[in-house]
């Protein structure tokens with residue numbers, strides 16, 4: 103029965119993700135054209151499915167998480183994204199995931215890939231964790247914001263880059279779309295990836311990590327469209343500049359650096375998967391909407407997501423990645 107539901111929902115996604123028709127376009131508008139492929143309705147479809155009760159809160163190693171895996175891999179297969187040659191089914195298996203010394207069973211990171219046309223050895227990672235807290239008693243922790251929002255964003259960004267590639271505008275540098283498991287039990291999936299990287303860490307030039315981007319926090323209630331950026335200037339001022347310029351040119355979000363402060367009492371810089379990249383001296387940006395009263399509660403549900411805001415934030419990541427992927431010079435490590 104569940105299989106049928108998943109299949110039905112997936113088929114409707116297939117129908118809704120048809121590619122745009124090629125037309126004569128101005129070079130300057132190319133990016134914007136493909137950014138428009140990130141659509142609120144598509145994000146909504148992914149997010150509602152990923153955070154639905156039948157996925158049982160996507161607990162690492164659990165049945166619901168495996169359903170999310172099936173959804174992600176079927177999606178990338180449908181889009182015809184490449185899988186890294188070492189994991190042709192998009193799955194990087196993790197044989198045994200431990201939490202507090204106890205085995206949670208096996209799980210996997212999901213990896214889809216677009217090879218760069220000019221500098222294939224330079225890899226940009228766009229990441230989000232897809233696991234969440236699972237169930238307690240018979241209550242589901244749906245994790246709509248945390249992190250079905252980031253997962254859906256990565257899926258849509260990947261689609262946009264793939265459509266661009268199909269129409270002759272593939273990225274010059276390679277892009278790896280990376281969905282981590284085990285984030286909620288201690289950044290496990292990203293830790294595992296760093297120990298078993300598919301592309302050499304020396305040639306991994308940035309990680310743009312998305313974790314909770316579908317909501318508004320107390321500070322911004324009823325205010326301007328915003329996003330917290332964390333880490334952007336820590337290893338590369340060059341990256342920080344690209345990110346700022348991109349936003350100024352295309353997305354006009356208020357970029358809030360409150361949590362980027364060294365003395366941030368919440369220490370968000372170390373609390374999601376990008377941190378494992380930063381520790382290896384790879385520049386990162388963490389995209390985050392801040393917390394809210396539904397954080398890590400059963401009330402983090404899909405009906406509370408702002409899909410227009412999620413779309414705009416996804417576009418910021420897309421434009422930033424596009425710039426890093428296509429500009430002449432490689433990002434440099436030039437932080438103080």
Ligand SMILES: [Zn+2]
Nearest residue numbers: 248249313314
């Ligand atoms: Zn999260």
